[in-house]
Structures are given as structure tokens and as C-alpha cells.
Amino acid sequence: ASQKAATMLGNLRTTLTRNAGRFARPGLGARGVPMVSGTRGFSTSRAFGGIQSLVAAAAVTAGVVMGLGMLATTEPPSTTTKIERKKSIKTLKSMPIKAEAKEEVSKEKPKRRSAYSVSIGSKMPDEVQVFVEVSKGSRNKYEWDDALGHIVLDRVLHSAVFYPHNYGFVPQTLCGDGDPLDVLIIGDDPLEPGCFVDVRPIGYLVMQDEKGMDEKLLAVTAKDPRLYETRTLRNVPEHILREITQFFTTYKTLEKDKWVKVGGWKGTVDAKLLIESTHRAYLEAKKESESNRVFDYTK
Numbered sequence: 537a538s539q540k541a542a543t544m545l546g547n548l549r550t551t552l553t554r555n556a557g558r559f560a561r562p563g564l565g566a567r568g569v570p571m572v573s574g575t576r577g578f579s580t581s582r583a584f585g586g587i588q589s590l591v592a593a594a595a596v597t598a599g600v601v602m603g604l605g606m607l608a609t610t611e612p613p614s615t616t617t618k619i620e621r622k623k624s625i626k627t628l629k630s631m632p633i634k635a636e637a638k639e640e641v642s643k644e645k646p647k648r649r650s651a652y653s654v655s656i657g658s659k660m661p662d663e664v665q666v667f668v669e670v671s672k673g674s675r676n677k678y679e680w681d682d683a684l685g686h687i688v689l690d691r692v693l694h695s696a697v698f699y700p701h702n703y704g705f706v707p708q709t710l711c712g713d714g715d716p717l718d719v720l721i722i723g724d725d726p727l728e729p730g731c732f733v734d735v736r737p738i739g740y741l742v743m744q745d746e747k748g749m750d751e752k753l754l755a756v757t758a759k760d761p762r763l764y765e766t767r768t769l770r771n772v773p774e775h776i777l778r779e780i781t782q783f784f785t786t787y788k789t790l791e792k793d794k795w796v797k798v799g800g801w802k803g804t805v806d807a808k809l810l811i812e813s814t815h816r817a818y819l820e821a822k823k824e825s826e827s828n829r830v831f832d833y834t835k
Contacts, residue, residue, distance in 0.1 A: 661808035670703040671726035694790035709814035712749030734758040737807040739769040742799030
């Protein structure tokens with residue numbers, strides 16, 4: 537404010553000086569005022585001096601006003617302001633307590649759900665829920681890793697073959713080789729590994745490997761309208777069944793310490809009985825487990 541007042545006074549002085557020189561004419565004084573003798577005359581210096589006095593008085597007045605304004609801004613805080621500050625301090629003190637409570641909740645680890653323990657389906661054995669591990673046309677053999685909680689690449693098929701259809705397993709089942717019941721799902725399009733799909737069983741292939749009985753359930757997607765009429769093995773072309781048999785006969789041929797024995801095909805009724813028996817085996821193994829947790833297929 538003081539700087540602004542000084543600037544205004546400087547501008548006023550400059551304006552007066554310029555105007556005084558503008559009206560100077562011959563016969564007049566140096567400041568443009570007539571040189572008149574006698575008591576009624578006045579000189580240029582006297583007139584200019586009066587103006588300077590007015591300017592000085594204006595400057596003093598401006599200084600007093602600015603001083604009062606500065607005093608007004610430095611007044612001590614009122615009682616109301618002190619009370620508001622105390623309330624703010626109390627609010628800040630209560631915030632860390634809530635933050636600590638949130639930290640304690642976040643430390644609790646979320647419970648991981650195993651794909652092995654997912655419901656087999658309310659319509660079992662007519663329809664069952666299947667976890668997809670391998671897509672149709674792939675050579676990559678993915679498997680569910682229960683410890684990691686995700687699917688992992690187990691191996692790439694050693695032979696020049698690929699999965700003729702989508703491949704996975706039925707949750708809450710246990711076969712003679714210690715693994716869940718494997719499923720081959722007939723369909724036109726590949727399914728994404730890691731997804732669940734409802735299927736309708738139509739038969740199974742008798743099979744055994746180095747670990748024990750390893751039957752392969754054959755099913756179709758329950759929600760595919762193009763396969764609605766496919767209910768039994770009779771609805772499946774014979775050539776497709778021969779392709780599946782050939783695949784499982786040869787897909788482990790080049791792998792060391794592994795062998796496969798493939799038998800014949802069993803129908804829809806036998807497939808449903810297989811689902812029920814493997815589901816009972818899973819429940820019995822789970823009940824006998826000392827920890828009473830989901831059965832560990834890796835042991």
C-alpha cells in the first residue's frame with residue numbers, strides 16, 4: 537500500500553510540472569504566471585509552493601490511513617477463532633486411531649479357493665461343472681497348481697500332436713491315479729484355460745497310465761445349442777471317437793518313464809456312474825484327511 541501511495545504522489549508531481557511548462561508564454565514568469573507588482577500580485581514560486589503543501593498534506597493523510605489498516609490486520613485472534621482451532625486439533629488426534637484400525641483389517645489375508653473344491657454342480661451326474669486347463673488345438677499341457685492358486689504350464693507335448701478338443705477336470709472327484717476325473721469337451725471353438733463350463737457327459741474312454749486308472753470322460757458343452765441333440769456316444773461320429781483314441785494312445789510315446797494303455801469306450805450310463813463313484817472317493821478322502829481340508833492331489 538505504501539508503495540502504491542508513493543507512486544501516486546510521484547505521478548501527481550510530474551503532471552503538475554508538465555502542465556505548468558505547457559502554458560508558459562513570453563511576458564510571463566518562468567512557470568507561466570504573470571509577473572504583477574503590488575500587494576495583489578503573486579509569484580510563480582508562491583503558487584507552486586502552495587501546491588506542494590497540498591501534496592504533502594495528502595501524503596500525510598495517506599500514510600495515516602495505511603498505518604491504521606496495518607494495525608487492523610494485526611489484531612489478535614478472537615475467542616471464536618481459538619475455539620475453532622481447538623476443535624480442529626481434537627479431530628486430527630482422532631484420525632490416527634481410525635487409520636490403525638484399517639491397517640489391522642488389511643493385514644488379514646483373503647482366503648484362497650481351490651479349483652479342486654469348487655462345486656461339482658447341482659445337476660450332477662446329468663450335468664457337471666468342469667475346470668478347463670487346455671484349449672482345443674493346443675500342444676501346451678496346462679495344469680492347475682493348488683499351492684500357487686493358478687494354472688501353470690506343466691509341459692509341451694513331446695509328440696507332433698495336439699489336443700483334439702478342450703481338456704480339463706471335474707472338481708471334487710478322485711480317480712485311481714490320485715488325480716481328478718479328466719474330461720475332453722467336444723465343441724466348435726476353443727475355451728479359455730482357467731474358465732469353468734457346464735458340460736453334459738455322454739461317455740468315457742477306459743485308460744490307464746503309470747500312476748493308475750486314468751479314465752477320460754467325454755462330454756459336450758451344455759449351453760451350446762448346436763450340441764443339444766448330442767446325448768450319447770451314438771450321436772458322435774465314429775471317426776471323432778477314433779481320433780480321440782489315437783491321440784491318447786500316442787501323446788506320451790516320446791516321454792521317458794511314461795506309458796499309456798487305452799481300452800474301449802463306455803456309454804452315457806457308465807459315464808454317470810463313474811462321476812458318482814469318483815465324487816464319493818473324493819468325499820471319503822477329504823473326510824479321512826487329518827486337517828479336514830480339501831484333498832491334496834499332489835500327495
